[in-house]
Each structure stands twice: as C-alpha cells, then as structure tokens.
Amino acid sequence: MLTWEVGEGFAHATRLLLIARQLRQTGWRPAVAARDPETLRSAYEAEGIELFPAPQHESCFTGTPPFRAASYADVMGICGYADRDRLAASLAAWESILARLKPAAIIADYAPLLSLAAFRRIPLIPIGDGFVVPPALPEGGFPPLGGKVPDVWPPADLLANARAVQAARGQPLPENLPEIINGIGGVVSIPPELDIYADWRPQPAAGPWEHPDTPLPRPDAPRFFGYLRLSHPLARRIVKALIDTRMPGALFLRDIPPGRADALAGELKAAGIRLHGTPPPIREALAPASLFIHHGGIGSLTDGATLGRMQLLLPRHREQSCNAKRALETLPGCFRIGENARDESLRETLPRLMSDRQAFRRAQETATRIGARPETAWAALQPLLAGI
Known part of the structure; x- marks a missing residue:
C-alpha cells in the first residue's frame, strides 16, 4: 500500500503514481490511499491502479495563527498527536483499511498517522522530500525547522499520547517520535542540494526517483x-x-x-x-x-x-x-x-x-x-x- 496523508499539490500524487507503476512491473500489486484522490485520478485509472481516499483528520492547532512548527514533532502534533481522542479515531480509521487490504508493506509519503497505526506490525518505508523524512537526533528528537522557535507542543506530551493510544489498542509502544516516522528506513527523493536536513542526515539524499531529463537549452529571450x-x-x-x-x-x-x-x-x-x-x-x-x-x-x-x-x-x-x-x-x-x-x-x-x-x-x-x-x-x- 502506498499512502499520501498530508500535504497539497501534484507532487505527492505524481510520485506515488510513478512508484506504483514501477512496483507493479516488478511483481507487486499496489493500492494507493490518497489525501485527495481526485488529483490525477484519470491517470491512476488508466494504469488500473486501485485508488481510494486516505482517512481525513482535523487540525489540532487552536493557537493564534500562523502555525510555526519548531520541528517535525509539531507537524505530528497538528495532525492528531496533540489530542488523544482524535489520534485514536484516526488510527481506528486506518485500522479498518489495513484489515481490508492486509498490505505486505507500506510506502508512506507524508503519513504520520498511518505510521503509528502500522508501527512494528507492517514494514513501513517513509519516502519523499527532506521535510517529510526527518532524521532522528541521537537523543531521540527531530532537528529544528529553520530558526529556533518554541515548541507548539512539548514532544514528550505527543509521545505520551501516542503511547497511551497504542496501549489502549494493545499495540507496540514507541520509545520516541522519530522511530514512529522512520519505519524500516526511508528514501529521500530529492537532490542533496535541496535537503533541509542535510547537516543532520547520516547519508545524503538519494536524488530524484528517475534520472532527470536533460537540462533545457537557453531560451531565445528573457521570459x-x-x-x-x-x-x-x-x-x-x-x-x-x-x-x-x-x-x-x-x-x-x-x-x-x-x-x-x-x-x-x-x-x-x-x-x-x-x-x-x-x-x-x-x-x-x-x-x-x-x-x-x-x-x-x-x-x-x-x-x-x-x-x-x-x-x-x-x-x-x-x-x-x-x-x-x-x-x-x-x-x-x-x-x-x-x-x-x-x-x-x-x-x-x-x-x-x-x-x-x-x-x-x-x-x-x-x-x-x-x-x-x-x-x-x-x-x-x-x-x-x-x-x-
């Protein structure tokens, strides 16, 4: 199963379509859960790839806008980790999908809620740009996002919520937030020049999914x-x-x-x-x-x-x-x-x-x-x- 749970634009839908097509050619049977299944629906249908909506979630942010995440922990918080009831509801929605599909593996493109639903039960590979595949710091946290700003939610509280919901479900308990997201290992699919976490990552970003097209020639006039x-x-x-x-x-x-x-x-x-x-x-x-x-x-x-x-x-x-x-x-x-x-x-x-x-x-x-x-x-x- 391939999943896009958070984020906007064509990049997620395009990336998962490319991967699903290649996986099918190598013997896998892909199904895609998309935040917005209308994005590129006709292309998925033309390929005969199963496409269905990912469970929706509401923002947990109740402060004064704008929302400024201090690290990826706050991204997890706004998606549901800041509210135990909402987190439990999201995981229950994913659980019904996992029970139906019984996936052998999950490729997760910006899917922090599914990552907990599948934690230590189904092999999960996070993929995408640097932002959505954050590295873990030695002490078990995430690197800061840009300039130093206060945490929106204490990461320890978010972890406590995740552990409480998992305990109520009778599922494995995470020791820290990064191990929820990082699964069995991630793939950062951008040139290293664009990886915002390059200074913290032990291995450089892998580059685009395919070899890039030849650079375009110079246009005949400035446009x-x-x-x-x-x-x-x-x-x-x-x-x-x-x-x-x-x-x-x-x-x-x-x-x-x-x-x-x-x-x-x-x-x-x-x-x-x-x-x-x-x-x-x-x-x-x-x-x-x-x-x-x-x-x-x-x-x-x-x-x-x-x-x-x-x-x-x-x-x-x-x-x-x-x-x-x-x-x-x-x-x-x-x-x-x-x-x-x-x-x-x-x-x-x-x-x-x-x-x-x-x-x-x-x-x-x-x-x-x-x-x-x-x-x-x-x-x-x-x-x-x-x-x-």
Whole structure:
C-alpha cells in the first residue's frame, strides 16, 4: 500500500503514481490511499491502479495563527498527536483499511498517522522530500525547522499520547517520535542540494526517483513562467508588476478572487502574458522561460534545479520557507524578494532577474551536475523492499 496523508499539490500524487507503476512491473500489486484522490485520478485509472481516499483528520492547532512548527514533532502534533481522542479515531480509521487490504508493506509519503497505526506490525518505508523524512537526533528528537522557535507542543506530551493510544489498542509502544516516522528506513527523493536536513542526515539524499531529463537549452529571450497562488499578498503584487512591465511570459494561477477571473485574464492578455487554465507540463512550461517564479514547493524547486532555470521563490508557509532557505544557500540562480519590497522595486527587479545571464549560466551548470549523478531514489528503495 502506498499512502499520501498530508500535504497539497501534484507532487505527492505524481510520485506515488510513478512508484506504483514501477512496483507493479516488478511483481507487486499496489493500492494507493490518497489525501485527495481526485488529483490525477484519470491517470491512476488508466494504469488500473486501485485508488481510494486516505482517512481525513482535523487540525489540532487552536493557537493564534500562523502555525510555526519548531520541528517535525509539531507537524505530528497538528495532525492528531496533540489530542488523544482524535489520534485514536484516526488510527481506528486506518485500522479498518489495513484489515481490508492486509498490505505486505507500506510506502508512506507524508503519513504520520498511518505510521503509528502500522508501527512494528507492517514494514513501513517513509519516502519523499527532506521535510517529510526527518532524521532522528541521537537523543531521540527531530532537528529544528529553520530558526529556533518554541515548541507548539512539548514532544514528550505527543509521545505520551501516542503511547497511551497504542496501549489502549494493545499495540507496540514507541520509545520516541522519530522511530514512529522512520519505519524500516526511508528514501529521500530529492537532490542533496535541496535537503533541509542535510547537516543532520547520516547519508545524503538519494536524488530524484528517475534520472532527470536533460537540462533545457537557453531560451531565445528573457521570459518567465509563474505558478502562483493569488491568496499570497506578495504573489498578487508580483503579478501586478509583471503586467506593468509587460515582460513576456506565462502564468498558472490558483486562488483567483471570485469575480476577478475575466478582468485579470484581460489584463494579462493585454500585457502579452499567457494565462494557463490548467497546469501545463513543467518541461513544456519552462522551455521558453529563463525565470521560474513559484512558492518554493519541493517539487517545483526540483524541477527548476534539474531543468536549469533561475528561480524566484515566494514561500507561503514554514516548509516552503525552509526549502527556500536551503535553495538560496546551495542553488546558484535562486532568488527571494522581501515581503515589504516596494512596487517600484518589483518593477525594476523582475526584468533584471529574467535577464541575468551569469545566474542563468550557473543554474544550467548545476542542472548538468545533478543530472550526471548515477544515484536515484528508485535504486535506494530496492534493498529496503528486498528485506521485507
């Protein structure tokens, strides 16, 4: 069984579809529990892969927004570990699925609740980007996420809740939180340059699931492609600046305000900017672009890095902020603009970034280096599967 329990976007659905397809070719019979089974449903159906919804859970965070996780322990807390009753209900929902499927193994892509439901009973392999496969510290905790902030919940309380629920179920008791998540061993499926836990991890990230496509050639002129949510204030201002500067490019936008779609489409068309109605294939979208503007999701960052494009990052939440910090340290050609940048500054900065030949050359060199590596996440998964 493959599972995606938490998180948004196409990356989880795409990753699990790829793995399920490859597993079936090697003799496994995959079934996929997805947080949002409508994402890529037609692709799963075309492959004949069983797809069903993962049990839903409610946030346990009752404080003043925004939620700022100090470590992955707080991520576990908000998903259910902070409330024993909710945690017990989530595990009961998973238990019924496990009883029906009787999986020989579980591949878990951001699935902290299922990880406890299956703890020490079913071999579980966590996979995904660095954020969702955190390493364990020697003392039994998780590394901090970015800058030091207070724990939302004491990790000891979260562990106590997990142990109490497991005891009530008559199931094995964890000694610490990381051993719940880490299963029999994980696979970090990103280039090491993008692993936010690289300094704590005993082995480097395995790299993408497959060898990356050949880096794209330089476009014939400076252009951009943006994949943005207009619910983000800076993203709205960036789009306005792109319209004002009339730089050529294309956008895919989510969270367009009600009643604004037609007017915005007209403004973009008048500025010579193409508005995609659905997400275009990323290689096709980035082929004519020199600059990729997005929020710092790990899938987008990996695409930009392996295809050789400069990237402007507008993180929306804690995970994306951690991703952006790591990318700015390790990936030449990545940029970030401050939330308080003036509109005039945006209009000056965006054309300059799109036309930065030196930064573009360094981004292409990085893509070539990543693509030349022989390691893949699929290869790293094989010894774990063989041991089951």
